[in-house]
Amino acid sequence: MENDHMIQSRSSARSRIPTGLREMNPASTNARSGLLQPGTIAGAVTSKTTSLSQPSRPRSTTQAPEVGRAGAGAASSRVNSTTRVHTRANSHSSSTLTRSATTSARSKGTISGVPPARPHTSMSRSHSVASSRRPNGHGIPRPATSLDTHDEEDSAATVLGKRKGAEWDQESREKTMEDLMNTFVTKMSQAGQESTGMKEALELYKSRVSELEASRKEITDMNLTLRVEMESLKVRLGASEDALKDAQREHEMEIDEIGSRQRRELESARFDAKRELESLASQHQEEIRELKRRFDHEMEDERAARLREISQMTSQTAIDTQKTNMELERKEREIATLHNDMQALRAELERERKSNRDLRQNLDTASSNSVTMESSVRALKARIEFLESGREEQSQAFERLNQQMMDALAETNATKDKLRKEETLRRKLHNQVQELKGNIRVFCRVRPSLPSDPPTGSAQIQYPDETEDSKEIAVLGPEEKSSLGTITRKNSNFSFDRVFGPSTQNAEVFDEISQLVQSALDGYNVCIFCYGQTGSGKTYTMSSLDGMIPRAVHQIYETATGLEEKGWRYTMEGNFVEVYNENLNDLLGNPEELDKKKLDIRHDMQRGKTIITDVTTVRLESPEMVETILKRAASNRSVAATKANERSSRSHSVFILKLIGENDITGERSEGTLNLVDLAGSERLSHSGATGERLKETQNINRSLSCLGDVIAALGQGKEGGHIPYRNSKLTYLLQFSLGGNSKTLMFVMVSPLQAHLAETLTSLKFATKVHNTHIGTAKRQARVRDS
Numbered sequence: 001m002e003n004d005h006m007i008q009s010r011s012s013a014r015s016r017i018p019t020g021l022r023e024m025n026p027a028s029t030n031a032r033s034g035l036l037q038p039g040t041i042a043g044a045v046t047s048k049t050t051s052l053s054q055p056s057r058p059r060s061t062t063q064a065p066e067v068g069r070a071g072a073g074a075a076s077s078r079v080n081s082t083t084r085v086h087t088r089a090n091s092h093s094s095s096t097l098t099r100s101a102t103t104s105a106r107s108k109g110t111i112s113g114v115p116p117a118r119p120h121t122s123m124s125r126s127h128s129v130a131s132s133r134r135p136n137g138h139g140i141p142r143p144a145t146s147l148d149t150h151d152e153e154d155s156a157a158t159v160l161g162k163r164k165g166a167e168w169d170q171e172s173r174e175k176t177m178e179d180l181m182n183t184f185v186t187k188m189s190q191a192g193q194e195s196t197g198m199k200e201a202l203e204l205y206k207s208r209v210s211e212l213e214a215s216r217k218e219i220t221d222m223n224l225t226l227r228v229e230m231e232s233l234k235v236r237l238g239a240s241e242d243a244l245k246d247a248q249r250e251h252e253m254e255i256d257e258i259g260s261r262q263r264r265e266l267e268s269a270r271f272d273a274k275r276e277l278e279s280l281a282s283q284h285q286e287e288i289r290e291l292k293r294r295f296d297h298e299m300e301d302e303r304a305a306r307l308r309e310i311s312q313m314t315s316q317t318a319i320d321t322q323k324t325n326m327e328l329e330r331k332e333r334e335i336a337t338l339h340n341d342m343q344a345l346r347a348e349l350e351r352e353r354k355s356n357r358d359l360r361q362n363l364d365t366a367s368s369n370s371v372t373m374e375s376s377v378r379a380l381k382a383r384i385e386f387l388e389s390g391r392e393e394q395s396q397a398f399e400r401l402n403q404q405m406m407d408a409l410a411e412t413n414a415t416k417d418k419l420r421k422e423e424t425l426r427r428k429l430h431n432q433v434q435e436l437k438g439n440i441r442v443f444c445r446v447r448p449s450l451p452s453d454p455p456t457g458s459a460q461i462q463y464p465d466e467t468e469d470s471k472e473i474a475v476l477g478p479e480e481k482s483s484l485g486t487i488t489r490k491n492s493n494f495s496f497d498r499v500f501g502p503s504t505q506n507a508e509v510f511d512e513i514s515q516l517v518q519s520a521l522d523g524y525n526v527c528i529f530c531y532g533q534t535g536s537g538k539t540y541t542m543s544s545l546d547g548m549i550p551r552a553v554h555q556i557y558e559t560a561t562g563l564e565e566k567g568w569r570y571t572m573e574g575n576f577v578e579v580y581n582e583n584l585n586d587l588l589g590n591p592e593e594l595d596k597k598k599l600d601i602r603h604d605m606q607r608g609k610t611i612i613t614d615v616t617t618v619r620l621e622s623p624e625m626v627e628t629i630l631k632r633a634a635s636n637r638s639v640a641a642t643k644a645n646e647r648s649s650r651s652h653s654v655f656i657l658k659l660i661g662e663n664d665i666t667g668e669r670s671e672g673t674l675n676l677v678d679l680a681g682s683e684r685l686s687h688s689g690a691t692g693e694r695l696k697e698t699q700n701i702n703r704s705l706s707c708l709g710d711v712i713a714a715l716g717q718g719k720e721g722g723h724i725p726y727r728n729s730k731l732t733y734l735l736q737f738s739l740g741g742n743s744k745t746l747m748f749v750m751v752s753p754l755q756a757h758l759a760e761t762l763t764s765l766k767f768a769t770k771v772h773n774t775h776i777g778t779a780k781r782q783a784r785v786r787d788s
């Protein structure tokens with residue numbers, strides 16, 4: 001860890017050396033400029049290099065001295081080699097530098113004695129030539145100058161030598177002088193050129209010197225920075241060393257602690273192991289003891305078992321011996337018994353012989369008896385033969401009876417057939433009777449006085465033929481004053497198909513109309529109206545719980561059940577609608593939709609059927625359902641008006657019962673409709689004194705009742721293809737196929753017994769008389785034979 005840390009700090013310190021400073025190592029310096037600082041000596045360079053290299057390699061406290069020494073030695077050798085490299089670099093500047101360095105070395109006398117390399121300039125070349133001529137030429141060359149005269153002197157000496165040795169010649173001297181002059185001029189020009197070069201070199205040196213000065217300053221600054229940095233590093237190093245020491249101390253403490261802990265653990269482990277060893281030893285001892293004990297026990301058991309076996313075997317042997325003895329005794333006893341038995345058998349044999357003798361005597365007696373029995377058997381056989389002959393007679397009688405039964409069945413079937421035919425005939429005859437009675441009939445019913453009636457007194461109503469046909473009613477009219485001042489009362493006689501007095505019950509009334517209900521079952525359209533003023537008893541007659549509607553439904557069910565054995569199956573569907581203000585309402589539908597939902601009437605002219613759109617149709621599965629229907633209609637009406645009675649007196653209600661009958665045996669099918677109509681109160685407009693909404697209602701009621709009268713009157717005229725104004729009111733349009741030639745109509749005219757209602761009573765009776773006088777053509781039965 002510590003070594004790693006040191007390496008890191010070293011490398012980081014190295015990386016912190018400025019770029020310029022790093023370039024200042026000898027090699028790079030030479031490479032960059034090819035110049036060394038003038039006056040630089042190897043030692044100085046060495047020391048500088050060493051001092052520069054030091055910051056980049058921070059030493060640890062322990063390594064520093066060795067590294068420093070090694071660094072100095074290495075730096076020295078590097079500088080020497082660098083100097084040689086420079087010498088070999090062969091640049092003009094480097095030769096100059098070498099010379100300066102040499103000079104400097106010479107002055108200090110500390111540099112190695114290796115002679116510097118020869119400079120490669122033109123000047124130095126001539127100088128080198130001159131030096132090479134010197135026999136005692138030193139390794140240190142003279143500085144080359146432009147005014148070097150050594151060559152000149154040498155030439156002069158040569159010329160003088162020749163003069164001395166030969167004739168002095170003016171011309172040659174002049175020539176020589178000229179040559180010398182030329183040479184001189186040449187040299188001068190060369191010197192001038194060299195001087196220019198030197199100047200340039202000087203300038204170069206100067207700029208380089210200033211550059212190097214700046215560089216030196218920079219390096220000095222850098223040096224200072226590095227020193228500061230080194231100081232800080234030293235401080236950090238000190239801190240690191242302190243931390244290291246602390247860490248070492250902590251580490252040592254930890255090691256001590258771990259050691260002591262380990263010792264303790266070792267001690268405790270040793271103690272545990274020892275204890276465990278002891279416990280194991282004691283356990284082993286215990287186990288050994290246990291094993292020994294078990295072994296002893298097992299041995300004891302084994303021994304006991306063996307002993308038991310031995311004793312068992314001994315006792316078994318004793319028992320076997322005893323058994324054998326007993327067997328022996330038993331055998332002896334058996335022998336004695338057999339002996340006794342033999343004695344007994346001998347006695348028995350004797351007895352048998354005796355009985356044999358007795359039997360023989362009995363056989364003789366039986367033989368005589370057998371003869372007697374044979375005669376009896378013969379007598380019995382004769383009797384059986386006699387009986388056998390009787391059985392044949394019986395079977396013949398049975399066959400006769402069977403034949404009779406078959407005949408009776410055939411007769412029954414024939415009777416049934418006849419009955420069916422008679423049913424068809426009955427239907428025809430029934431219809432003929434109904435037709436004879438008239439296809440439109442009028443019954444009159446006078447309701448009894450009620451405790452709730454106003455005390456205005458009763459009208460004088462008489463029933464002249466009450467004890468006979470009950471077809472007449474006489475009403476004593478109101479007092480009329482004649483012109484002579486005499487007061488008279490007109491007695492009005494009315495004749496109808498039947499008149500029911502106040503004491504008549506619903507059951508009796510229904511007896512009269514039940515034949516019409518039968519007609520509906522037979523497949524005719526039947527329409528029963530209740531007409532009369534408000535409170536005259538229309539609803540009581542028609543829709544009360546024992547009224548015509550429930551009774552009709554009950555009768556239909558009973559009759560339909562009776563007709564089942566004649567092959568008829570009936571289905572019944574009911575609608576209950578109301579015509580209020582010339583609108584059709586569904587009394588079995590949602591009461592909220594009363595007066596809102598629009599029901600339309602459509603006629604299928606081909607089939608003579610009326611369809612009401614969106615009306616609720618209830619399939620009457622049982623006669624009890626009719627009560628539910630009536631209650632639902634009454635409750636719906638009560639929602640539409642504050643008083644149900646109010647609504648019922650201002651609207652026409654129509655209970656429509658469709659009866660579909662099918663006969664699987666005869667293939668007949670019938671579709672009849674029974675319409676039970678409770679008309680609105682028939683009081684005249686002038687009498688009612690109604691206004692507003694009530695006036696509108698009364699107008700609508702009167703109009704529809706008047707239309708009904710018109711339709712009946714038109715039908716009564718009996719014109720073939722004549723116009724019947726069904727469309728003039730909703731009611732007559734709805735009942736189009738139940739009024740007229742194809743139907744049977746019954747009108748109840750309801751009469752109030754009150755004197756106060758006398759005028760309305762007379763009006764109603766007159767209207768009913770008009771209807772009664774109408775003869776409607778023959779009804780057609782809605783029946784057909786199925787194709788299949």
Ligand SMILES: Nc1ncnc2c1ncn2[C@@H]1O[C@H](COP(=O)(O)OP(=O)(O)OP(=O)(O)O)[C@@H](O)[C@H]1O
Pocket residue numbers: 446447448450502504532533534535536537538539540541645646648649650679680681750
């Ligand atoms: N034959 C009768 N026997 C006993 N009570 C009767 C008879 N006829 C009618 N009533 C009673 O007379 C009252 C009025 O009868 P009902 O409501 O049937 O008259 P209505 O003609 O239907 O009147 P509305 O036109 O207002 O509906 C009822 O209380 C009813 O019970």
